[in-house]
Amino acid sequence: MKKALSISFKVLRWFALILIILFILLLAFIEGFDRYISSEKGAMWLYKKVPHTNKKIKFTHSGIRYFEIGDAEKPPLLLIHGAPGSVFDWKGVAQNKNIYDHYRLLIPERPGYGGTKPRGAERSIKKQAERILEVLDGEAQEAVVMGHSYGGPIAVIMGAMKPEKISKVYGVSGQYDPDNEKIFKISHFINYKFFAYVLPRFIWVANVEKLTHPDALREIMPIYQNVKVPVTLIHGDADTLVPYENSPFVLEKLNGNAELITMEGKDHPVHMQEVDAMVDFIVPDE
Numbered sequence: 001m002k003k004a005l006s007i008s009f010k011v012l013r014w015f016a017l018i019l020i021i022l023f024i025l026l027l028a029f030i031e032g033f034d035r036y037i038s039s040e041k042g043a044m045w046l047y048k049k050v051p052h053t054n055k056k057i058k059f060t061h062s063g064i065r066y067f068e069i070g071d072a073e074k075p076p077l078l079l080i081h082g083a084p085g086s087v088f089d090w091k092g093v094a095q096n097k098n099i100y101d102h103y104r105l106l107i108p109e110r111p112g113y114g115g116t117k118p119r120g121a122e123r124s125i126k127k128q129a130e131r132i133l134e135v136l137d138g139e140a141q142e143a144v145v146m147g148h149s150y151g152g153p154i155a156v157i158m159g160a161m162k163p164e165k166i167s168k169v170y171g172v173s174g175q176y177d178p179d180n181e182k183i184f185k186i187s188h189f190i191n192y193k194f195f196a197y198v199l200p201r202f203i204w205v206a207n208v209e210k211l212t213h214p215d216a217l218r219e220i221m222p223i224y225q226n227v228k229v230p231v232t233l234i235h236g237d238a239d240t241l242v243p244y245e246n247s248p249f250v251l252e253k254l255n256g257n258a259e260l261i262t263m264e265g266k267d268h269p270v271h272m273q274e275v276d277a278m279v280d281f282i283v284p285d286e
């Protein structure tokens with residue numbers, strides 16, 4: 001009996017060790033892939049199937065890295081990812097050939113993500129908006145701005161901060177209400193400095209944002225009433241990550257210059273799952 005228990009214990013110990021090793025390898029692979037697409041070679045590989053030959057990687061003066069795709073004479077469409085996220089988020093939209101008949105894409109990586117520098121997390125939504133607005137420096141035509149998830153409030157307040165640069169804002173599955181945000185228990189567990197050296201960087205950055213996001217949202221609350229450009233909010237009513245009620249919440253604060261489109265039965269990543277619908281929302285009616 002004791003011998004059988006001893007063998008069982010050894011098997012369990014080896015099984016646990018194998019699981020730990022596999023988990024470590026998985027984290028290493030995720031970090032490696034993120035580092036690869038954070039390089040110029042990796043980013044170009046990620047967008048190799050984009051149906052447009054004019055593709056450039058650029059940096060703003062503060063270090064925001066962004067992809068520019070399309071013809072120079074077209075008005076800009078600025079796409080802002082959530083948390084975690086990268087240029088990968090908008091790959092589907094960038095592969096839709098119809099978008100280039102109307103726009104030139106500008107796809108930045110938010111502070112803390114991808115090839116943007118410095119590499120640390122930026123807790124302030126307002127500061128993120130200020131840095132991403134640098135992408136529009138030198139643009140002669142007004143931009144359409146679309147932000148997903150944590151990129152939603154950034155996109156919306158950009159419409160107050162530089163209305164002369166922006167013609168329209170789309171907030172997709174946006175998190176706006178500081179008192180209606182899902183924070184999982186594991187976020188508190190991995191909020192120790194030790195995990196900054198263990199987890200893939202973009203996961204750590206996203207967790208820092210997650211835990212400080214309610215305060216950051218409260219900071220920008222007064223800015224919503226100053227939004228001067230039209231805003232369209234898009235949200236799936238089956239969103240399991242950002243409660244749908246967030247969009248009606250901010251709709252009331254936008255002084256009537258906004259509309260809400262409800263996507264019935266759709267979950268959080270509608271910008272990737274419903275690419276054709278996203279393009280239809282953005283492309284002007286003929």
